[in-house]
Amino acid sequence: MHPIDPVSPAILSRVMKPARYTGYEWNSVSKETNTDLVSFVLAMPDVYEVGMSNLGLKILYQLLNDRPDTFAERVYAPWVDMEAEMRAANIKLYTLETKRPVAECDIIGFTLQYELSYSNVLNMLDLAGIPVEAAKRDENQPLVVCGGPCAFNAEPMADFVDFFILGEGEEVIGEVAAAIAAWKQASKPGGKNGLLQQLAVLDGIYVPSFYEVEYHTDGQICALQLLVPAAKPVIVKRLIKDLDQVTFATKPIVPFIEIVHDRIMLELFRGCTRGCRFCQAGVLYRPVRERKMETLINYVQELVDNTGYNEVSLVSLSSADYSCLSPLITELITRFKQQGVSVSLPSLRVDSFSIDLAKQVQQVRKSGLTFAPEAGTQRLRDVINKGVTEENLTDAVSAAFSAGWSTIKLYFMIGLPTETDEDIEGIARLAQRVADLYKQIKGRKGAKVTVSVSSFVPKPHTAFQWFGQNSVEEIERKQKLLRSLIKDRSISLSWHDARTSFLEGVFARGDRRLGKVLLQAWQHGARFDGWSEHFRYNVYMEAFAAVGLDPAFYAKRDRELAELLPWEHLSSGVDKSFLAKEWQAAQQESFTADCRHKVCGACGVCQALDAKVVDWGQE
Amino acid sequence: MAKLRLKITKGNPIRYVSHLDYAGTIERAVRRAQLPAAYSEGFNPHMKLAFASALAVGVTSEAEYLDLELTEAADITLLEAQLKSQLPAGIELKAAKYVEQHSKALMAVVNLAVYEIDVLLTTDAVWENVKTIIDNFNSEIEVIYVKQSPKGRREIDIKEYLSEPIVVKPLADNQRKLIINLSIKITPSGSVKPVEVLAVLTDNFGLPVDKDAALINRIGLFVTDGKAECSPIEL
Numbered sequence: 001m002h003p004i005d006p007v008s009p010a011i012l013s014r015v016m017k018p019a020r021y022t023g024y025e026w027n028s029v030s031k032e033t034n035t036d037l038v039s040f041v042l043a044m045p046d047v048y049e050v051g052m053s054n055l056g057l058k059i060l061y062q063l064l065n066d067r068p069d070t071f072a073e074r075v076y077a078p079w080v081d082m083e084a085e086m087r088a089a090n091i092k093l094y095t096l097e098t099k100r101p102v103a104e105c106d107i108i109g110f111t112l113q114y115e116l117s118y119s120n121v122l123n124m125l126d127l128a129g130i131p132v133e134a135a136k137r138d139e140n141q142p143l144v145v146c147g148g149p150c151a152f153n154a155e156p157m158a159d160f161v162d163f164f165i166l167g168e169g170e171e172v173i174g175e176v177a178a179a180i181a182a183w184k185q186a187s188k189p190g191g192k193n194g195l196l197q198q199l200a201v202l203d204g205i206y207v208p209s210f211y212e213v214e215y216h217t218d219g220q221i222c223a224l225q226l227l228v229p230a231a232k233p234v235i236v237k238r239l240i241k242d243l244d245q246v247t248f249a250t251k252p253i254v255p256f257i258e259i260v261h262d263r264i265m266l267e268l269f270r271g272c273t274r275g276c277r278f279c280q281a282g283v284l285y286r287p288v289r290e291r292k293m294e295t296l297i298n299y300v301q302e303l304v305d306n307t308g309y310n311e312v313s314l315v316s317l318s319s320a321d322y323s324c325l326s327p328l329i330t331e332l333i334t335r336f337k338q339q340g341v342s343v344s345l346p347s348l349r350v351d352s353f354s355i356d357l358a359k360q361v362q363q364v365r366k367s368g369l370t371f372a373p374e375a376g377t378q379r380l381r382d383v384i385n386k387g388v389t390e391e392n393l394t395d396a397v398s399a400a401f402s403a404g405w406s407t408i409k410l411y412f413m414i415g416l417p418t419e420t421d422e423d424i425e426g427i428a429r430l431a432q433r434v435a436d437l438y439k440q441i442k443g444r445k446g447a448k449v450t451v452s453v454s455s456f457v458p459k460p461h462t463a464f465q466w467f468g469q470n471s472v473e474e475i476e477r478k479q480k481l482l483r484s485l486i487k488d489r490s491i492s493l494s495w496h497d498a499r500t501s502f503l504e505g506v507f508a509r510g511d512r513r514l515g516k517v518l519l520q521a522w523q524h525g526a527r528f529d530g531w532s533e534h535f536r537y538n539v540y541m542e543a544f545a546a547v548g549l550d551p552a553f554y555a556k557r558d559r560e561l562a563e564l565l566p567w568e569h570l571s572s573g574v575d576k577s578f579l580a581k582e583w584q585a586a587q588q589e590s591f592t593a594d595c596r597h598k599v600c601g602a603c604g605v606c607q608a609l610d611a612k613v614v615d616w617g618q619e
Numbered sequence: 620m621a622k623l624r625l626k627i628t629k630g631n632p633i634r635y636v637s638h639l640d641y642a643g644t645i646e647r648a649v650r651r652a653q654l655p656a657a658y659s660e661g662f663n664p665h666m667k668l669a670f671a672s673a674l675a676v677g678v679t680s681e682a683e684y685l686d687l688e689l690t691e692a693a694d695i696t697l698l699e700a701q702l703k704s705q706l707p708a709g710i711e712l713k714a715a716k717y718v719e720q721h722s723k724a725l726m727a728v729v730n731l732a733v734y735e736i737d738v739l740l741t742t743d744a745v746w747e748n749v750k751t752i753i754d755n756f757n758s759e760i761e762v763i764y765v766k767q768s769p770k771g772r773r774e775i776d777i778k779e780y781l782s783e784p785i786v787v788k789p790l791a792d793n794q795r796k797l798i799i800n801l802s803i804k805i806t807p808s809g810s811v812k813p814v815e816v817l818a819v820l821t822d823n824f825g826l827p828v829d830k831d832a833a834l835i836n837r838i839g840l841f842v843t844d845g846k847a848e849c850s851p852i853e854l
Contacts, residue, residue: 009634010832013677018635024708026647256636256644256707308647308705339650340658340666 006094011085019257020048021082023096026254027306029061030097031071038070038180039105041095041142044077045112045120046530051076053261055315056111056148058249060173066247067174069181073097073105074253077120078127080527080534086127093128102128106180107143112150115507116500116529118157121146122522125160132519134162134209139191145176149284151206152237153460153567156507158208159515163196166204166570167237167284168270170246175202200230204238206570207231213512213566219553221511221564236571237284239609243270244295250302254309263311263344264303266296268328272317273596273613276374277385277586278416280459281317283579284572286605288596289614293324297331300341310341320349320357323617329360348396350388355399368407368450369400375416376426382589383418385582390430397434401441407448408434414478415456415470415501417586424478427451428485435490449491453482455501459508460567461574463582468558469505472498499537503529505555511566514554516547573611575604620657621692622722625702626714626852629680633709638673644707649687651705654698657688671725671840671851672732672805675812680837682713684725684851692717714852725851729805731782731841734813736799737834744827746789749797752824757784764811764819777819780804780811782843785820797828 005022012018031037042060044051051057051074064072073095078086086093092101102108108128110121122132125144131137134144146157147165154164165172176199183195190197200207210231214223226233240246248267255262271288272281300312312332316322332343343361348354350371358369373393375381381388397408412427431451438447455475458464470478475498486493507514518526520543521536528534544551559565561580568576578601585592595601596613606612629641636644646666649656658664667688674680695715703712740749756762759778766773786800799820801813813835820826841848 008832009677009834010829012635013831018676019633019637019640022632022635024632026644026707254647254707256633257640258643305651308650310650340664 006091006099007085008089011082011089011091015081015085016079017048017257020076021078021096023099025256026308027251028074028097028253029065029072031065033071033098033100036069036181036184038107038177038184040064040070040072040177041075041102041105041108042072043075043102043108043110043124045110045117045124046077046528047079048076048255049257049259052253052255052259053265054111054113055249055265055267056169058252058265059247060109060169061253062249062251063170063173063247064177067177070177071097075102075108075124077124077528083123083127083527093124103130103141105142106184107145109145109147111148112146112157113148114530115150115156115504116535118150118507118518119522119526119529121157122160122518123527126522132522133159135159137162139188143180143192143195149280150508152280152284152570152572153508153510154206154208154570155213155512155566156510156514156518158512159519161208162192163199164206164208165238166206166235167572168240169238170240172202172204172238176205197228197230200228200232203236206235208512211569215511215513219550221566221568223564224569234569234571236573236608239573239611240270240289241609241611242614243289243291248299250299251306252303254307261313261315262309263313264300264307264309265315266300266303266312267291268296268314268316268319268322268325269614270316272321273601274318274321274387274594275385275582275592275601276387277383277463277582278374278413278456278459280462283461283574283603285317286572286574286603287611287613288321289611290323290616292616293328293331296328297335300332300336304336304339304341310339311344312336312341313344313346315346318349319345320354323615325357326360329357333360350392350396355396355403358400358405359403368409368448369405370409370411371396372411373430374411374413375419375423376412376428376430377423379589380416380419380423380426382591383586384416385586385592387591387594390433393430394433394437397437398441401438401447406438406442406446407450409450409452410434412451412453413456414453414482414495415475417464417467419470419478421478421481424481425485427453427482431486431491432488435488438490445490447490449488451486451491451493453479453493453495455496455498457501457505457508460565461572461579463579463586465509465565465579466559466561466563466583469502469555471552471556472502475501497532497535500530500532500535502551502555503537503540506551507554509566510554513547513549517543517549520546571608573605573608575602575608578603620720621689622718622720623654623687623689623695623698624716624718624725624852625685625687625712626850627683627685627706628709628711628713629674629678629683630709630711631679633707634679635676636709637676638670641674642668642670644710645685648702648705648707648710652698652701654687654702655690655693657690669724669726671729674837675814675835678813678835678837682837682839682850684729684840686718686725716852718854722854728842728854729840729851731843731848732803732805732810732837733839733841734801734803735836735838736801736813736817737836738797738799738817738828738830739832740795740797741827741829746794749787749826752820752826753785753787756820756824762819762823764815766815775809775811777811777816780806780809781816785816 212225269290271285671684
């Protein structure tokens with residue numbers, strides 16, 4: 001029954017965290033492998049602890065393994081030490097469940113959560129002994145599919161991937177598995193191309209090889225040619241209309257080693273319509289759809305029984321917006337107190353309501369609270385439609401200090417559209433105000449204010465998709481300016497590497513031609529780009545030069561509204577005209593209300609997908 | 620309140636799990652099994668679980684002991700059945716019994732660990748040479764091992780912790796494979812790890828084996844007074 005591990009004890013004794021590579025976790029699924037079963041490998045181009053924390057993969061694992069025609073296994077990116085051992089000993093990338101080579105499976109699916117994980121996709125394919133370029137793979141090699149938020153601009157990955165899935169996977173993954181099962185049963189009519197033709201007609205499926213992009217001489221896109229009849233002109237995302245009706249990850253794998261989110265993850269709802277103009281998730285997951293409180297409580301019961309975890313984290317884009325949050329927390333705390341189960345809330349809104357909630361869930365332990373004003377001045381917060389005032393923040397922080405908290409973390413972005421040095425100064429001023437508030441309320445020093453500043457990266461499908469990203473030099477200048485303005489010793493400042501954000505920006509809004517850059521950078525050693533100790537900026541810059549592309553063309557350039565964008569054919573259901581209207585509203589600093597409570601903002605998603613907002617607080 | 624003493628294993632599938640993660644795994648299994656576990660007071664309550672001796676990453680064991688405090692003394696066969704159904708691959712429940720509520724902590728009484736190490740002889744090695752090396756080691760009065768840790772450099776005398784001479788024998792069906800038997804004392808002032816003994820054997824005494832590929836298995840933990848020894852579950 002137990003297969004022979006492909007990796008020897010000698011190797012496992014040399015690498016860090018060897019239990020990343022050995023499997024056998026509680027709730028991991030084992031099936032008798034036979035050739036009729038669709039063998040599906042679910043992959044994350046990052047390490048085990050990160051991959052195992054992804055809720056989407058947990059859901060897909062359960063859904064696929066519930067099917068009698070499919071066996072889903074897992075694989076994650078081996079850390080660099082393990083990669084070196086595997087390459088030296090010629091060990092091919094293997095699945096954690098059966099330890100068989102990934103290359104023997106029918107299909108490998110990667111979730112793309114972050115642009116700087118792309119090189120790891122190539123590296124994992126190569127470690128599996130699978131040609132990285134789709135066109136070079138033969139009939140006997142696995143299909144490669146990608147999903148996740150980055151699939152909404154699939155183009156930089158188009159050379160490497162057979163098809164993409166846009167949007168929520170609960171329904172479409174079953175359609176894909178069924179299509180592959182039928183195709184295998186019928187002895188693979190038409191080969192891989194035949195299968196892709198069938199898949200291409202399914203909603204939400206994008207087969208990049210069925211399209212050809214034509215460019216103007218200046219590098220902008222002039223047209224998208226559809227090469228086969230099955231190719232749809234626009235691929236619209238998939239969406240689950242009623243979240244209470246689909247499978248949730250109630251029997252997730254319980255790892256032996258500590259992972260990033262080592263607790264029960266309870267997804268309260270999908271979508272967020274507060275309408276922050278920088279936020280891609282706020283567009284991609286529209287509209288808001290809540291789960292019923294009763295459904296959630298039943299999930300927690302199942303999850304506690306199935307995992308033995310005693311901490312529940314409420315995860316959603318903005319969990320504090322769940323309409324029944326207070327009764328839900330009360331019910332969870334009372335019902336599971338006996339079993340020692342605690343509840344945690346990862347994201348807080350900047351208002352005093354949040355403090356009451358924080359008190360409710362944290363009771364005595366006063367770990368830090370995190371707020372995200374995002375910008376330093378009211379003007380700039382209006383530009384980004386953050387809908388939060390300085391008064392909201394000071395009220396929330398005052399309430400927190402009065403309630404006994406002393407550690408506050410503030411999240412900001414620099415490099416936002418219309419930003420001036422005054423806005424940077426505003427960050428320092430706001431942080432100082434928070435530190436001063438503590439002294440006013442408590443009559444002594446002792447606050448710990450952590451200011452975390454990320455560099456804004458414009459993302460596709462947002463109102464800021466036309467905005468030219470700040471250059472590396474400009475971001476570094478702003479970081480230095482901010483550093484010079486923060487003098488109080490109770491405030492600590494941290495920021496993101498400007499070059500990392502720049503490269504993220506290039507791939508976020510890149511086109512198909514970037515595939516060549518990615519390939520070359522990977523060939524010259526790029527991997528784990530999101531991990532600062534492995535990020536090699538120069539490898540990428542050399543690759544751009546070799547391929548003859550200018551990264552600034554993708555990141556720094558302001559786009560005209562009329563420009564044909566590389567992701568134009570990949571639709572979130574939100575109209576481009578709505579985003580354009582929001583882009584103009586940003587420049588006029590005008591506020592757009594949350595469509596869930598106020599008037600419909602006419603983004604188009606409900607019409608395009610025949611969906612509606614599901615808010616149980618209003619029923 | 621009651622104190623339940625368990626004898627469990629750490630098998631090959633979870634060889635590379637650390638002691639802390641192993642303990643967390645047991646905790647989650649106990650919760651899934653819905654045993655009436657007792658928790659500490661205070662805001663961040665933790666399960667009252669105490670092990671006899673930590674086991675290193677990469678080492679398996681046939682005999683790990685732990686005391687689990689319960690809020691009530693439920694029927695032991697029932698508890699065993701509940702727990703068995705929730706144990707992951709690599710952990711088997713071998714025995715369980717109630718012990719005196721105020722019995723001494725396992726960690727304070729267990730003072731001897733017995734290991735078996737499987738190693739492969741290097742290709743040109745001969746068995747006679749191995750025997751000589753082990754005899755040399757056993758006849759030394761003092762063998763110094765230098766412990767390098769982030770906390771600094773420390774010299775320890777390995778022989779101080781070995782209660783008996785090392786025994787080595789080849790496996791009958793495979794002459795390239797060796798089994799080394801070690802009995803290591805666990806004292807209030809510390810102990811030595813089997814991997815450290817092996818390192819001294821290879822690096823200082825020239826034992827011709829691949830130490831990276833060694834498979835270390837703890838076969839017993841005992842309470843001994845120098846004459847008789849018994850396992851914590853027989854106490």
